[in-house]
Amino acid sequence: xxxxxxxxxxxxxxxxxxxxxxxxxxxxxxxxxxxxxxxxxxxxxxxxxxxxxxxxxxxxxxxxxxxxxxxxxxxxxxxxxxxxxxxxxxxxxxxxxxxxxxxxxxxxxxxxxxxxxxxxxxxxxxxxxxxxxxxxxxxxxxxxxxxxxxxxxxxxxxxxxxxxxxxxxxxxxxxxxxxxxxxxxxxxxxxxxxxxxxxxxxxxxxxxxxxxxxxxxxxxxxxxxxxxxxxxxxxxxxxxxxxxxxxxxxxxxxxxxxxxxxxxxxxxxxxxxxxxxxxxxxxxxxxxxxxxxxxxxxxxxxxxxxxxxxxxxxxxxxxxxxxxxxxxxxxxxxxxxxxxxxxxxxx
Numbered sequence: 001x002x003x004x005x006x007x008x009x010x011x012x013x014x015x016x017x018x019x020x021x022x023x024x025x026x027x028x029x030x031x032x033x034x035x036x037x038x039x040x041x042x043x044x045x046x047x048x049x050x051x052x053x054x055x056x057x058x059x060x061x062x063x064x065x066x067x068x069x070x071x072x073x074x075x076x077x078x079x080x081x082x083x084x085x086x087x088x089x090x091x092x093x094x095x096x097x098x099x100x101x102x103x104x105x106x107x108x109x110x111x112x113x114x115x116x117x118x119x120x121x122x123x124x125x126x127x128x129x130x131x132x133x134x135x136x137x138x139x140x141x142x143x144x145x146x147x148x149x150x151x152x153x154x155x156x157x158x159x160x161x162x163x164x165x166x167x168x169x170x171x172x173x174x175x176x177x178x179x180x181x182x183x184x185x186x187x188x189x190x191x192x193x194x195x196x197x198x199x200x201x202x203x204x205x206x207x208x209x210x211x212x213x214x215x216x217x218x219x220x221x222x223x224x225x226x227x228x229x230x231x232x233x234x235x236x237x238x239x240x241x242x243x244x245x246x247x248x249x250x251x252x253x254x255x256x257x258x259x260x261x262x263x264x265x266x267x268x269x270x271x272x273x274x275x276x277x278x279x280x281x282x283x284x285x286x287x288x289x290x291x292x293x294x295x296x297x298x299x300x301x302x303x304x305x306x307x308x309x310x311x312x313x314x315x316x317x318x319x320x321x322x323x324x325x326x327x328x329x330x331x332x333x334x335x336x337x338x339x340x341x342x343x344x345x346x347x
Contacts, residue, residue, distance in 0.1 A: 006080045006081075006083040007050040007051070007052070007053050007080070008049070008050025009050070009080070009083070009312075010050065010053065010076060010077075010080045011047050011048045011049055011050035011051075012048070012050070013076060014047060014048055014054075014062075014066075015048035017066050017068060018048075018066055021066060021067060023065070023066070025040075025041040025044050025045065026040075026041060027065070028040075028044055028062075028065050028066070029041050029043075029044055031061055031064070031065035032044075032058050032061045032062065032065070033061065053080075059073065083313075099196075100320060100321070101130060101131065101132070101133070101230065101321065102173055102187065102189065102196045103196060104230055104231065104234065105130070105151070105173060105189075105230070106171075106173075106189035106194040106195070106196055107194050108234055108239060109155065109171065109189075109191075109194070111234075111237060111239070112148075112152055112237075113152060113155065113156060115237060116152050116153075116156055119148065119149060119152060119233075120149050120152070120153070123224060123226070124226040124227065124228050125148065125149070125226070125228060125233055126147065126148065126149030126221075126223075127147055127148075127149065127223045127224055127225070127226040128147060128148040128149075128226050128228050128229055128230055128233060129145055129146070129147055129148075129226070129229075130146045130147070130148060130151065130173075130230065131304050131321075132174070132304060133146040133151075133173055133174040133187075134146060134174055134176070135172075135174065135175055135176070135211055135214060135215075136175075136176040136177075136211075137176070137177055137178070137179060137184075137207075137208050137211045137212075138177070138178045138179065138180070139178075139179060139180075140179060140208060140211060140212060140215070141215060142176075143214075143215070143218060145223075146174070147221075147223050148230065148233075149221065149223075150214075150217065150218040150221060151173070153217045153218070154172075154214045154217055154218070155171055157213070157217050158213075159210060159213035159214040159216070159217050160172040160188075160210060160214055161191075162186075162188075162203045162204060162205055162207075162210060163203065163204045163205070164190075164199070164202065164203055164204065165202065165203075165204060168190055168191075168192065169190065169191035169192065170188050170189070170190060170191065170197075170199065170203060171188050171189055171191055172186055172187070172188040172210065173187050173188050173189065173196075174186065174187040174188075175187060175188075175199075175207065175211070177201075177207045177208060177211070179208040182201065182206075182207075182208075183200075183201050184200070184201055184207040184208075185198065185199070185200050185201075186198070186199045186200075186203070186207065187199075227274060227275065227323055227324050227325045228275065228323060229321050229322070229323045229324070230321065231244070231258055231320050231321055232258055232261070232275050232323050234258075235258035235259050236276075240259075241258045241259070241320065242319075242320070243255040243256060243257045243258070244256045244258070244318045244319050244320035244321070244322055245318065245319040246265065246316060246317075246318045246319075246322075246330070247316070247317055247318070247319075248315065248316055253265065253266055253316075254266060256318070256322055256326055258320075260276075261273065261275040261276045263326055263329065265330070265333065270329060272323070272325050272326060272329075274325065275323055275325065300331050300334075300335075302327060304321075305317055305318060305321070306318070307327065307330060307331060307334070309334070315334060316330060316334070
């Protein structure tokens with residue numbers, strides 16, 4: 001994702017220079033040596049959108065036709081590379097978070113099912129969202145947001161249970177397919193070993209049939225927002241979890257302890273009592289207060305496992321998914337370090 005951000009910034013600069021020079025794409029394509037002008041324009045448009053990066057052999061003719069000095073060009077390339085390298089730990093954090101979610105669900109499926117009735121009866125547990133998991137079948141419909149309560153009901157009812165061709169039970173976590181071709185791609189785990197795997201049209205039975213059954217199970221259940229997440233619930237149910245380490249590009253700056261719902265950040269501690277009380281669910285503001293009221297603050301983005309500032313730069317990442325109130329608190333501190341959100345308690 002952030003590799004693309006680096007390319008997009010370079011591309012926007014490239015387009016800005018071309019337009020500033022009053023040049024359209026065809027003459028630039030000709031100057032780069034393209035005999036097929038349409039093809040050259042398509043390539044240039046892709047570079048300017050950030051979909052790809054100009055190969056090395058096109059650097060000299062681009063510099064010449066756009067009247068860009070070698071020093072400016074090299075500085076732009078260096079800035080792009082620096083941004084790409086800065087994003088590496090954050091890109092890894094997203095990949096780790098996706099894998100960890102599937103492994104947590106697979107490893108603790110029995111524990112979660114043993115508390116199925118309690119979870120179903122407790123809205124802020126039932127409504128826990130499972131990021132990046134979704135079920136979609138063309139012409140049938142989709143569940144773009146999967147909630148923990150629905151997933152457990154799908155497992156318990158058998159709707160999300162399939163088998164591979166050796167008869168091993170597979171429980172689904174996510175998937176998409178087409179009823180016309182019968183092709184699909186699914187993500188799930190082997191019930192016996194708890195090993196997660198991807199399945200590409202290689203399970204017994206009908207994936208479309210499984211999705212229709214699951215939609216029947218999930219239909220009619222109204223979901224609201226929840227400040228809990230899966231690791232916080234697992235900790236509440238007695239699973240010992242290591243603290244989530246919070247880091248910037250310069251290294252670790254804090255940690256979140258799920259067992260005590262305590263955030264340690266730059267040496268100070270903040271507790272989140274609503275994440276310990278199973279009978280109450282106190283949501284912190286979805287849009288943290290801005291540092292200044294003189295102009296509306298641009299929104300921060302929450303990629304899985306990290307926070308992205310309004311300029312598109314990853315600022316903080318963590319080793320295990322943080323509950324939303326903790327993320328809200330971190331955003332507020334990054335925007336207004338001298339304040340503390342009123343919904344939390346300081347020890």
